[in-house]
Amino acid sequence: MFFHIVMERNMQLHPRHFGRNLRENIVSKLMKDVEGTCSGRHGFVVAITGIENIGKGLIRDGTGFVTFPVKYQCVVFRPFKGEILEAVVTMVNKMGFFAEAGPVQIFVSNHLIPDDMEFQSGDMPNYTTSDGSVKIQKDSEVRLKIIGTRVDATEIFCIGTIKDDFLGVINDPATA
Amino acid sequence: MSGEEEENAAELKIGDEFLKAKCLMNCEVSLILEHKYEQLRQTSEDPMNQVSQVFEKSLQYVKRFSRYKNPDAVRQVREILSRYQLAEFELCVLGNLCPETVEEAIAMVPSIKTKGRAHDDEAIEKMLNDLSLIKRFE
Numbered sequence: 309m310f311f312h313i314v315m316e317r318n319m320q321l322h323p324r325h326f327g328r329n330l331r332e333n334i335v336s337k338l339m340k341d342v343e344g345t346c347s348g349r350h351g352f353v354v355a356i357t358g359i360e361n362i363g364k365g366l367i368r369d370g371t372g373f374v375t376f377p378v379k380y381q382c383v384v385f386r387p388f389k390g391e392i393l394e395a396v397v398t399m400v401n402k403m404g405f406f407a408e409a410g411p412v413q414i415f416v417s418n419h420l421i422p423d424d425m426e427f428q429s430g431d432m433p434n435y436t437t438s439d440g441s442v443k444i445q446k447d448s449e450v451r452l453k454i455i456g457t458r459v460d461a462t463e464i465f466c467i468g469t470i471k472d473d474f475l476g477v478i479n480d481p482a483t484a
Numbered sequence: 485m486s487g488e489e490e491e492n493a494a495e496l497k498i499g500d501e502f503l504k505a506k507c508l509m510n511c512e513v514s515l516i517l518e519h520k521y522e523q524l525r526q527t528s529e530d531p532m533n534q535v536s537q538v539f540e541k542s543l544q545y546v547k548r549f550s551r552y553k554n555p556d557a558v559r560q561v562r563e564i565l566s567r568y569q570l571a572e573f574e575l576c577v578l579g580n581l582c583p584e585t586v587e588e589a590i591a592m593v594p595s596i597k598t599k600g601r602a603h604d605d606e607a608i609e610k611m612l613n614d615l616s617l618i619k620r621f622e
Contacts, residue, residue, distance in 0.1 A: 309508075309573065309577070310508040310509075310513045310542075310546075310576075311507055312505065312507075312508055343536050346538070355517060355542075357520070385538075388492075390494035390495070391493035393580070394549050410538075410542040410546070449548075473588075474583070474587075474588045474591045
Protein backbone atom coordinates (compact mmCIF):
# COMPACT_ATOMS: atom_id res chain seq x y z
CA MET A 309 0.00 0.00 0.00
CA PHE A 310 1.10 3.56 -0.68
CA PHE A 311 1.19 6.00 2.22
CA HIS A 312 1.74 9.70 2.57
CA ILE A 313 3.89 10.20 5.66
CA VAL A 314 6.11 12.76 7.30
CA MET A 315 9.70 11.79 7.86
CA GLU A 316 12.68 13.49 9.40
CA ARG A 317 16.31 13.45 8.42
CA ASN A 318 19.47 15.24 9.40
CA MET A 319 21.11 16.66 6.32
CA GLN A 320 24.83 17.39 6.39
CA LEU A 321 25.83 20.19 4.10
CA HIS A 322 29.23 21.40 2.95
CA PRO A 323 29.87 25.11 3.57
CA ARG A 324 30.18 25.75 -0.17
CA HIS A 325 26.39 25.38 -0.46
CA PHE A 326 25.67 28.19 1.97
CA GLY A 327 24.27 31.38 0.57
CA ARG A 328 20.97 32.52 -0.71
CA ASN A 329 20.26 29.17 -2.33
CA LEU A 330 20.74 27.31 0.90
CA ARG A 331 17.17 26.08 1.06
CA GLU A 332 17.12 24.84 -2.53
CA ASN A 333 20.44 23.12 -1.99
CA ILE A 334 19.14 21.30 1.06
CA VAL A 335 15.98 20.22 -0.74
CA SER A 336 17.72 18.99 -3.87
CA LYS A 337 20.28 17.09 -1.80
CA LEU A 338 17.45 15.57 0.22
CA MET A 339 15.70 14.38 -2.93
CA LYS A 340 18.91 12.92 -4.31
CA ASP A 341 19.66 11.14 -1.03
CA VAL A 342 16.24 9.83 -0.15
CA GLU A 343 14.11 9.18 -3.23
CA GLY A 344 14.40 5.61 -4.40
CA THR A 345 15.79 4.31 -1.13
CA CYS A 346 14.20 1.58 0.93
CA SER A 347 14.14 0.83 4.62
CA GLY A 348 12.47 -2.02 6.42
CA ARG A 349 10.49 0.28 8.62
CA HIS A 350 9.09 2.76 6.10
CA GLY A 351 9.33 0.85 2.86
CA PHE A 352 10.32 2.39 -0.46
CA VAL A 353 10.48 6.17 -0.68
CA VAL A 354 8.83 6.92 -4.00
CA ALA A 355 8.72 10.71 -4.10
CA ILE A 356 9.10 13.71 -1.82
CA THR A 357 6.02 15.87 -2.07
CA GLY A 358 6.78 18.74 0.26
CA ILE A 359 9.03 20.16 2.96
CA GLU A 360 7.37 20.78 6.33
CA ASN A 361 10.22 22.65 7.92
CA ILE A 362 13.97 22.98 8.04
CA GLY A 363 15.34 23.45 11.53
CA LYS A 364 18.31 25.42 12.76
CA GLY A 365 21.66 24.17 11.50
CA LEU A 366 24.31 22.90 13.84
CA ILE A 367 27.96 23.47 12.94
CA ARG A 368 30.12 20.39 13.32
CA ASP A 369 33.31 21.03 15.22
CA GLY A 370 36.41 20.73 13.15
CA THR A 371 34.84 20.22 9.71
CA GLY A 372 32.66 23.22 9.05
CA PHE A 373 29.87 20.96 7.87
CA VAL A 374 26.44 21.94 9.10
CA THR A 375 23.62 19.53 9.98
CA PHE A 376 20.07 20.63 9.36
CA PRO A 377 17.11 18.67 10.69
CA VAL A 378 14.60 18.50 7.83
CA LYS A 379 10.98 17.38 8.11
CA TYR A 380 9.47 16.37 4.81
CA GLN A 381 6.36 14.69 3.39
CA CYS A 382 6.76 11.82 1.04
CA VAL A 383 4.93 9.01 -0.71
CA VAL A 384 6.17 5.61 0.40
CA PHE A 385 5.26 2.11 -0.66
CA ARG A 386 5.18 -0.38 2.20
CA PRO A 387 3.92 -3.94 1.73
CA PHE A 388 2.31 -5.66 4.71
CA LYS A 389 1.81 -9.27 5.61
CA GLY A 390 -1.85 -10.13 5.01
CA GLU A 391 -2.32 -7.35 2.47
CA ILE A 392 -4.09 -8.14 -0.79
CA LEU A 393 -2.93 -6.34 -3.89
CA GLU A 394 -2.66 -6.59 -7.63
CA ALA A 395 0.62 -7.32 -9.37
CA VAL A 396 2.10 -8.00 -12.79
CA VAL A 397 3.77 -11.35 -13.46
CA THR A 398 7.39 -10.89 -14.54
CA MET A 399 8.79 -14.41 -14.66
CA VAL A 400 7.37 -17.92 -14.58
CA ASN A 401 9.32 -21.11 -13.85
CA LYS A 402 8.68 -24.53 -12.40
CA MET A 403 9.33 -23.30 -8.87
CA GLY A 404 6.53 -20.72 -9.12
CA PHE A 405 6.34 -17.20 -10.45
CA PHE A 406 7.61 -13.70 -9.69
CA ALA A 407 5.35 -10.69 -9.80
CA GLU A 408 5.93 -6.99 -9.29
CA ALA A 409 3.73 -4.48 -7.50
CA GLY A 410 5.42 -1.15 -8.01
CA PRO A 411 8.93 -1.35 -6.59
CA VAL A 412 8.42 -4.59 -4.71
CA GLN A 413 9.04 -8.13 -5.95
CA ILE A 414 6.74 -10.91 -4.85
CA PHE A 415 7.40 -14.61 -5.26
CA VAL A 416 4.54 -17.09 -5.42
CA SER A 417 5.77 -20.64 -4.96
CA ASN A 418 4.08 -23.47 -6.87
CA HIS A 419 2.77 -24.78 -3.52
CA LEU A 420 0.76 -21.59 -3.23
CA ILE A 421 -0.72 -21.81 -6.72
CA PRO A 422 -4.03 -23.72 -6.86
CA ASP A 423 -3.48 -27.48 -7.27
CA ASP A 424 -5.45 -27.66 -10.51
CA MET A 425 -2.92 -25.41 -12.25
CA GLU A 426 -0.06 -27.25 -13.95
CA PHE A 427 3.29 -25.90 -15.05
CA GLN A 428 3.81 -25.88 -18.82
CA SER A 429 7.33 -25.31 -20.12
CA GLY A 430 8.16 -23.82 -23.51
CA ASP A 431 9.21 -20.44 -24.79
CA MET A 432 6.32 -18.91 -22.86
CA PRO A 433 6.35 -20.89 -19.61
CA ASN A 434 3.01 -20.73 -17.79
CA TYR A 435 0.65 -22.26 -15.27
CA THR A 436 -2.61 -23.46 -16.78
CA THR A 437 -5.72 -25.18 -15.47
CA SER A 438 -6.48 -28.60 -16.93
CA ASP A 439 -9.32 -27.18 -19.06
CA GLY A 440 -7.06 -24.36 -20.29
CA SER A 441 -9.47 -21.64 -19.18
CA VAL A 442 -7.07 -19.87 -16.82
CA LYS A 443 -3.45 -19.18 -17.61
CA ILE A 444 -0.69 -17.39 -15.74
CA GLN A 445 2.23 -16.23 -17.85
CA LYS A 446 4.55 -13.25 -18.14
CA ASP A 447 2.56 -9.98 -18.12
CA SER A 448 -0.58 -11.54 -16.63
CA GLU A 449 -2.19 -9.43 -13.95
CA VAL A 450 -2.85 -11.31 -10.73
CA ARG A 451 -4.44 -10.50 -7.42
CA LEU A 452 -2.43 -12.01 -4.58
CA LYS A 453 -2.08 -12.00 -0.84
CA ILE A 454 1.24 -11.27 0.83
CA ILE A 455 1.97 -13.92 3.44
CA GLY A 456 5.52 -13.03 4.32
CA THR A 457 8.03 -10.24 3.95
CA ARG A 458 11.77 -10.35 4.19
CA VAL A 459 13.47 -7.10 4.92
CA ASP A 460 17.12 -6.32 4.56
CA ALA A 461 18.89 -2.98 4.67
CA THR A 462 18.04 -1.88 1.16
CA GLU A 463 15.31 -4.16 -0.10
CA ILE A 464 11.98 -5.67 0.79
CA PHE A 465 11.06 -8.97 -0.70
CA CYS A 466 7.67 -10.65 -0.40
CA ILE A 467 6.18 -14.10 -0.57
CA GLY A 468 2.62 -14.30 -1.85
CA THR A 469 -0.18 -16.77 -2.40
CA ILE A 470 -3.01 -17.05 -4.90
CA LYS A 471 -4.49 -20.11 -3.22
CA ASP A 472 -7.45 -18.46 -1.56
CA ASP A 473 -10.90 -17.13 -2.41
CA PHE A 474 -11.02 -14.24 -4.87
CA LEU A 475 -7.32 -14.45 -5.66
CA GLY A 476 -5.70 -15.32 -8.97
CA VAL A 477 -5.59 -14.02 -12.53
CA ILE A 478 -7.55 -10.84 -13.19
CA ASN A 479 -6.37 -10.15 -16.69
CA ASP A 480 -4.73 -12.48 -19.18
CA PRO A 481 -2.69 -10.70 -21.89
CA ALA A 482 -3.37 -13.52 -24.36
CA THR A 483 -7.14 -13.11 -24.29
CA ALA A 484 -7.32 -9.37 -23.63
CA MET B 485 11.07 -4.57 16.33
CA SER B 486 8.70 -6.90 18.21
CA GLY B 487 5.66 -5.08 16.82
CA GLU B 488 6.92 -5.75 13.35
CA GLU B 489 6.83 -9.52 13.89
CA GLU B 490 3.09 -9.72 14.40
CA GLU B 491 1.98 -7.39 11.65
CA ASN B 492 -1.06 -8.62 9.80
CA ALA B 493 -2.99 -6.37 7.48
CA ALA B 494 -6.02 -8.67 7.63
CA GLU B 495 -6.47 -7.72 11.29
CA LEU B 496 -5.36 -4.16 10.67
CA LYS B 497 -2.12 -4.70 12.56
CA ILE B 498 0.13 -2.47 10.53
CA GLY B 499 1.88 -0.56 13.26
CA ASP B 500 0.77 2.63 14.91
CA GLU B 501 2.75 4.86 12.63
CA PHE B 502 1.13 3.56 9.47
CA LEU B 503 -2.32 3.19 11.01
CA LYS B 504 -2.38 6.91 11.70
CA ALA B 505 -0.70 7.88 8.46
CA LYS B 506 -2.62 8.87 5.38
CA CYS B 507 -3.07 5.96 3.00
CA LEU B 508 -3.20 6.56 -0.70
CA MET B 509 -5.18 4.67 -3.30
CA ASN B 510 -3.39 3.77 -6.52
CA CYS B 511 -5.40 6.37 -8.42
CA GLU B 512 -4.32 9.08 -5.97
CA VAL B 513 -0.69 8.06 -6.21
CA SER B 514 -1.02 8.18 -9.96
CA LEU B 515 -2.20 11.80 -9.81
CA ILE B 516 0.64 12.79 -7.49
CA LEU B 517 3.38 11.07 -9.46
CA GLU B 518 2.15 12.27 -12.84
CA HIS B 519 2.12 15.80 -11.49
CA LYS B 520 5.66 15.47 -10.20
CA TYR B 521 6.82 13.93 -13.46
CA GLU B 522 5.25 16.77 -15.41
CA GLN B 523 7.12 19.28 -13.26
CA LEU B 524 10.38 17.50 -13.92
CA ARG B 525 9.73 17.50 -17.62
CA GLN B 526 9.44 21.26 -17.64
CA THR B 527 12.73 21.76 -15.85
CA SER B 528 14.91 19.13 -17.46
CA GLU B 529 15.37 17.62 -20.89
CA ASP B 530 15.51 14.01 -19.95
CA PRO B 531 13.11 13.46 -17.07
CA MET B 532 13.34 9.67 -17.15
CA ASN B 533 17.00 9.94 -16.24
CA GLN B 534 16.20 12.16 -13.30
CA VAL B 535 13.89 9.82 -11.50
CA SER B 536 14.76 6.76 -9.47
CA GLN B 537 13.87 3.25 -10.52
CA VAL B 538 11.45 3.10 -7.61
CA PHE B 539 9.62 6.15 -8.96
CA GLU B 540 9.50 4.77 -12.49
CA LYS B 541 8.19 1.37 -11.39
CA SER B 542 5.63 2.89 -9.06
CA LEU B 543 4.36 5.21 -11.77
CA GLN B 544 3.97 2.35 -14.24
CA TYR B 545 2.25 0.26 -11.60
CA VAL B 546 -0.29 2.84 -10.48
CA LYS B 547 -1.08 3.80 -14.05
CA ARG B 548 -1.83 0.18 -14.82
CA PHE B 549 -3.90 -0.47 -11.72
CA SER B 550 -5.80 2.77 -11.27
CA ARG B 551 -9.52 2.08 -11.19
CA TYR B 552 -10.46 5.71 -11.58
CA LYS B 553 -8.68 8.05 -13.94
CA ASN B 554 -10.45 11.33 -13.57
CA PRO B 555 -9.49 13.45 -10.53
CA ASP B 556 -13.12 14.21 -9.65
CA ALA B 557 -14.01 10.53 -9.51
CA VAL B 558 -10.97 9.88 -7.33
CA ARG B 559 -12.14 12.51 -4.87
CA GLN B 560 -15.67 11.13 -4.87
CA VAL B 561 -14.47 7.62 -4.10
CA ARG B 562 -12.63 8.82 -1.04
CA GLU B 563 -15.58 10.92 0.02
CA ILE B 564 -18.07 8.10 -0.28
CA LEU B 565 -15.90 5.52 1.40
CA SER B 566 -15.10 7.86 4.25
CA ARG B 567 -18.79 7.87 5.22
CA TYR B 568 -18.52 4.27 6.35
CA GLN B 569 -16.18 4.60 9.36
CA LEU B 570 -13.39 2.68 7.72
CA ALA B 571 -9.76 2.85 8.68
CA GLU B 572 -7.58 4.57 6.09
CA PHE B 573 -5.99 1.28 5.18
CA GLU B 574 -9.35 -0.47 4.64
CA LEU B 575 -10.64 2.43 2.60
CA CYS B 576 -7.69 2.20 0.25
CA VAL B 577 -7.81 -1.56 -0.18
CA LEU B 578 -11.48 -1.26 -1.17
CA GLY B 579 -10.74 1.65 -3.49
CA ASN B 580 -7.90 -0.26 -5.13
CA LEU B 581 -9.54 -3.62 -5.59
CA CYS B 582 -13.17 -2.55 -6.15
CA PRO B 583 -14.76 -5.80 -4.98
CA GLU B 584 -18.12 -6.55 -6.56
CA THR B 585 -19.85 -8.66 -3.94
CA VAL B 586 -20.13 -8.46 -0.17
CA GLU B 587 -18.40 -11.82 0.14
CA GLU B 588 -15.50 -10.58 -1.95
CA ALA B 589 -15.23 -7.35 0.02
CA ILE B 590 -14.99 -9.29 3.28
CA ALA B 591 -12.36 -11.60 1.82
CA MET B 592 -10.32 -8.57 0.72
CA VAL B 593 -10.72 -6.65 3.99
CA PRO B 594 -11.48 -9.19 6.75
CA SER B 595 -11.12 -6.51 9.41
CA ILE B 596 -14.40 -4.83 8.45
CA LYS B 597 -16.26 -7.82 9.87
CA THR B 598 -14.47 -8.03 13.20
CA LYS B 599 -16.44 -7.75 16.38
CA GLY B 600 -17.66 -4.44 17.64
CA ARG B 601 -17.90 -2.77 14.27
CA ALA B 602 -21.16 -1.73 12.77
CA HIS B 603 -20.76 -3.14 9.31
CA ASP B 604 -23.51 -5.58 8.44
CA ASP B 605 -23.84 -7.06 4.98
CA GLU B 606 -26.39 -4.47 3.98
CA ALA B 607 -24.13 -1.54 4.77
CA ILE B 608 -21.30 -3.15 2.85
CA GLU B 609 -23.54 -3.85 -0.10
CA LYS B 610 -24.67 -0.24 -0.19
CA MET B 611 -21.07 0.91 -0.08
CA LEU B 612 -20.12 -1.32 -3.02
CA ASN B 613 -23.10 -0.06 -4.95
CA ASP B 614 -22.09 3.53 -4.41
CA LEU B 615 -18.61 2.68 -5.62
CA SER B 616 -19.74 1.00 -8.79
CA LEU B 617 -21.95 3.98 -9.57
CA ILE B 618 -18.96 6.30 -9.63
CA LYS B 619 -17.19 3.92 -11.95
CA ARG B 620 -20.15 3.79 -14.29
CA PHE B 621 -20.60 7.54 -14.52
CA GLU B 622 -16.94 8.42 -14.74
